[in-house]
Amino acid sequence: MSVSELKIPVNQNILEMEYAVRGPIPIRAAELRKQGKQTIPCNIGNPQALGQDPIAFYRQVLSLLEDPSRIERERGINRLMSQDPEAQAAIGEAGSISGYVLDLAEKILSTHGANVGAYSESNGLFFVREAVANFINERDGFDPGGPLSADPERIFLTDGASEGARHILQLLITGPGDGIMVPIPQYPLYxxxxRACDGTQVNYYPDEETGWVFDRGILEESLETAKKDGITVKAIVVINPGNPTGAILDRKTIDEVIDFAGDNGIVVIADEVYQENVYGAEFVSFAKALGDRDVPLVSFHSVSKGFYGECGHRGGYMELRNPPTAAGTDLSFRDIIFKQASVALCSNLVGQLMVYLMVSPPPEGSEPYALYVQERDAILQELEDKATMLREGFKQMDSVECFGRTGAMYLFPRLGKLPEGTNDFDYCMALLEETGLTTVNGAGFGQKEGTHHLRIAFLPPKEMIEEVLPRWIQFHNEYVNR
Amino acid sequence: MSVSELKIPVNQNILEMEYAVRGPIPIRAAELRKQGKQTIPCNIGNPQALGQDPIAFYRQVLSLLEDPSRIERERGINRLMSQDPEAQAAIGEAGSISGYVLDLAEKILSTHGANVGAYSESNGLFFVREAVANFINERDGFDPGGPLSADPERIFLTDGASEGARHILQLLITGPGDGIMVPIPQYPLYxxxxRACDGTQVNYYPDEETGWVFDRGILEESLETAKKDGITVKAIVVINPGNPTGAILDRKTIDEVIDFAGDNGIVVIADEVYQENVYGAEFVSFAKALGDRDVPLVSFHSVSKGFYGECGHRGGYMELRNPPTAAGTDLSFRDIIFKQASVALCSNLVGQLMVYLMVSPPPEGSEPYALYVQERDAILQELEDKATMLREGFKQMDSVECFGRTGAMYLFPRLGKLPEGTNDFDYCMALLEETGLTTVNGAGFGQKEGTHHLRIAFLPPKEMIEEVLPRWIQFHNEYVNR
Structure with missing residues (x-):
């Protein structure tokens, strides 16, 4: 097929926008795969692509929701199996679908609108938003119905977390004079x-060597610089646990962010999709820390991360607290975001129902509970173990340091030594060619001037890490000393 | 929960953007439902919300893809049932999952990346894009591998068709001086x-009374008017079959659009999501009509419409032909759109796999074939019958006329008579309050000045139409003559 000879002027923002997580390095990896070379996709937090098994409970329920006629059929099979040992043998090890799962699927399907084949309301199925509200209340200790209780009408179900971020940024940014504060390094979605919304990125710099800690002084400094440049800061993005750094914020830092935002009349955008990936540390949500302070807060969660790892289902939610009003109108941000969500009709229904399952785990004592807990704990333990294996490897790499404790799904080691004239992009490309390991170079996350890093998702199976790590160490020590 | 006292300046384009399909009338309907009143949601093409059953084949396969462990189990059940009549009785009427379906699910799952829990490549799973290319080649009679053969690398899998429209419009529009031609009336996604992209809508006006026909003269007129206003037209949107009009374009009109676009150096955006909803008429795709002419074409298809009706799965695709180059660069639109798609990571995987099933129906002679054909034909026949019932009703309504033949899922009758000082919004609101019928008024689609219409999706079950139609006729004749 031909390319047209037509040359058309296009939106410069789209042209210049960068997205390294799926940029030149992963594109090169795809080429290598086509040539038959094995690659290890650590450029992205995509656990099931690296062999992580899904939680059985989720999939059993979703499978029934796709084909509701199966519910009665499975009940028949269960009756037969309980009566007939031959049937049990024939049906095999996969065993039966528990009564709890069958009842749950039936209950979901009897709820208004719960049909994977139908559009839902623009903000998502009501009963799912209600379940999300209950989850937040329970997580943060809010009294249901009390003044801090989460409100299903201020929850939006979204295709992953990215969609929510797009809505709020598109709404806030009126032109290049509007700035959004982002931590450096940051997840390039932001x-x-x-950039796509024609806004200005205003950087703030958590301190690497103290474990990516920051305080109000660092935020004020960044705000002042922006003001001097004539930029009006509209919001601050915080990613907790951090991506790419894995840094986990303590209560004091979160409080400082909220007070900073409140004092300066800006919105807090809290990306909390890694809230389950804390490996023993405490996760404090922005909603909990916010309490009754009158600061607008937008927070995200997703089915893609945690121990769920259901990236392909593209489920997520966004919660608004203290939504502001659009200047010159009496319209709340909630109502405007509802309209934005309407244009895309609704997020995918299977993803919405996966959000329901994420926030409604099987209760203690129910049939699926024991396996669910076992799978959950094993996944989280294995993630932590794999991070530790990689960290041990870094110690054998010349001038590599990895600061802070382990969080999220990534390590972000600093490359203290590189051959003259090369940068971390060159390093990651060479690493890919040499070992198949696909990572993202630090510049893709906007690292601090003069530093070099890479981000690696600690997701490959242990045996794969054991196999590739020595090759990486060897590559590294040769490359940086060449 | 409180609303913040903060007032924040927001993006005026987002503030002023309108989306009537989910605007004030459906919002009022939702309120009525909460009060316990029955409403009939004909404001949107959402067949399964009105009782249309899904195609069994699709759901059987998707159900297995959600829970792959079931495949072996179902084979065990099939063996048991074939040997043991008691087992057959116990498992019940729902019967067995055919070997064809089990083999297909197994084949899909053995394909690289086909895992509903994992992100795919940004443009979607390769094997699905390949299947879409085969579908286009077969539909349009292109020689696979020949010069007109569809190219999987120029196909993007998207969350419904809306996402593709957003990408191309966002890329094309550089500011208010850029115009996009849209038919009036048009689907408000456009x-x-x-508006969200800060562009200018340039209207062209198919002729209602001749069945929404238009020709090159009408397009040139619209282009000239835009030029006089200083607008650079970048693209023309064509919806075929039409939404909201149902109009089906003939080959001559399509050829004229393509020549018009070619002569003026603009992109054709062809929304073909209703290509199966032609009720005996011939559907000619823009790709087929394009042939080897060097005109950039972007076309959309979706799993939400046709006889599939899988709206909730949010699956769709976009095909590019003759992608232009971005001025001042050597970047093809294909590569820039790939980057845009990357920022949202990928469309949902179940939707992608539903696209695969849409373009890969069970072949003649396979076990699911007979039922698939029966379900497909019954759905399309019933849609046509229901449109006819409504058209018959219009004849009993004072001064209502509905032009053109039946296409898509909508009728767009003209209200020739309304009480002084009222408009079609007032009419649709009153119709909702009186009968529960939820429609969208013509102004929501940007109808021609001085005319009044409504759009109704002809989707409710026949018994429901039989029940509500007399009440609508009575309401109508009283309302317009009050």
Whole structure:
């Protein structure tokens, strides 16, 4: 097929927007795969692509929701199996679908609108938003119905967390004079979306060597610089646990962010999709820390991360607290975001129902409970173990340091030594060619001037890490000393 | 929960953007439902919300893809049932999952990346894009591998068709001086997205009384008017079959659009999501009519419409032909759209796999074939019958006329008579309050000045139409003559 000879002027923001997580390095990896070379996709937090098994409970329920006629059929099979040992043998090890799962699927399907084949309301199925509200109340200790209780009408179900970020940034940004504060390094969803919306990215710099800690002084400094440049800061993005750094914020830092935002009349955008990936540390949500302070807060969660790892289902939610009003109108951000969500009709229904399952785990004592807990704990333990294996490897790499404790699904080691004239992009490309390991170079996350890093998702199976790590160490020590 | 006292300046384009399909009338309907009143949601093409059953084949396969462990189990059940009549009785009427379906699910799952829990490549799973290319080649009679053969690398899998429209419009529009031609009336996805992207909507007017026909003269007129206003037209949107009109374009009109676009150096955006909803008429795709002419074409298809009706799965695709180059660069639109798609990571995987099933129906002679054909034909026949019932009703309504033949899922009758000082919004609101029928008024689609219409999706079950139609006729004749 031909390319047209037509040359058409296009939106410069789209042209210049960058998204390194799926940029030149992963594109090169795809080429290598086509040539038959094995690659290890650590450029992205995509656990099931690296062999992580899904939680059985989720999939059993979703499978029934896709084909509701199966519910009665499975009940028949269960009756037969309980009566007939031959049937049990024939049906095999896969065993039966528990009564709890069958009842749950039936209950979901009897709820208004719960049909994977139908559009839902623009903000998502009501009963799912209600379940999300209950989850937040329970997580954060809010009294249901009390003044801090989560409100299903201020929850939006979204295709992953990215969609929510797009809505709020598109609404806030009126032009290049509007700035959004982002931590450096940051997840490039934010830089790309700010750029696509014609806004200005305002960087703030957590301190690497103290474990990516920051305080109000660092935020004020960044705000002052922006003001001097004539930029009006509209919001601050915080990613907790951090991506790419894995840093986990303590209560004091979160409080400082909220007070900073309140004092300066800006919105807090809290990306909390890694809230389950804390490996023993405490996760404090922005909603909990916010309490009754009158600061607008938008927070995200997703089915893609945690121990769920259901990236392909593209489920997520966004919660608004203290939504502001659009200047010159009496319209709340909630109502405007509802309209934005309407244009895309609704997020995918299977993803919405996966959000329901994420926030409604099987209760203690129910049939699926024991396996669910076992799978959950095993996944989280294995993630932590794999991070530790990689960290041990870094110690054998010349001038590599990895600061802070383990969080999220990533390590972000600093490359203290590189051959003259090369940068971390060159390093990651060479690493890919040499070992198949696909990572993202630090510049893709907007690292601090003069530093070099890479981000690696600690997701490959242990045996794969054991196999590739020595090759990486060897590559590294040769490359940086060549 | 409180609303913040903060007032924040927001993006005016988002503030002013309108989306009537989910605007004030459906919002009022939702309120009525909460009060316990029955409403009939004909404001949107959402067949399964009105009782249309899904195609069994699709759901059987998707159900297995959600829970792959079931495949071996179902084979065990099939063996048991074939040997043991008691087992057959116990498992019940729902019967067995055919070997064809089990083999297909197994084949899909053995394909690289086909895992509903994992992100795919940004443009979607390769094997699905390949299947879409085969579908286009077969539909349009292109020689696979020949010069017109569809190219999987120029196909993007998207969350419904809306996402593709957003990407191309966002890329094309550089500011208010850029115009996009849209038919009036039009589907408000286009007006809303053009507005969100800060572009200018340039209307062209198919002729209602001849069945919404248009010709090159009408297009040139619209282009000339835009030029006089200083607008650079970048693209023309064509919806075929039409939404909201149902109009089906003939080959001559399509050829004229393509020549018009070619002569003026603009992109054709062809929304073909209703290509199966032609009720005996011939559907000619823009790709087929394009042939080897060097005109950039972007076309959309979706799993939400046709006889599939799988709206909730949010699956769709976009095909590019003759992608232009971005001025001042050597970047093809294909590569820039790939980057845009990357920022949202990928469309949902179940939707992608539903696209695969849409373009890969069970072949003649396979076990699911007979039922598939029966379900497909019954759905399309019933849609046509229901449109006819409504058209018959219009004849009993004072001064209502509905032009053109039946296409898509909508009728767009003209209200020739309304009480002084009222408009079609007032009419649709009153119709909702009186009968529960939820429609969208013509102004929501940008109808021609001085005319009044409504759009109704002809989706409710026949018994429901039989029940509500007399009440609508009575309401109508009283309302317009009050």
């Amino acid at each position: 830089s790309a979306t700010i | 007006s809303a997205t053009i």
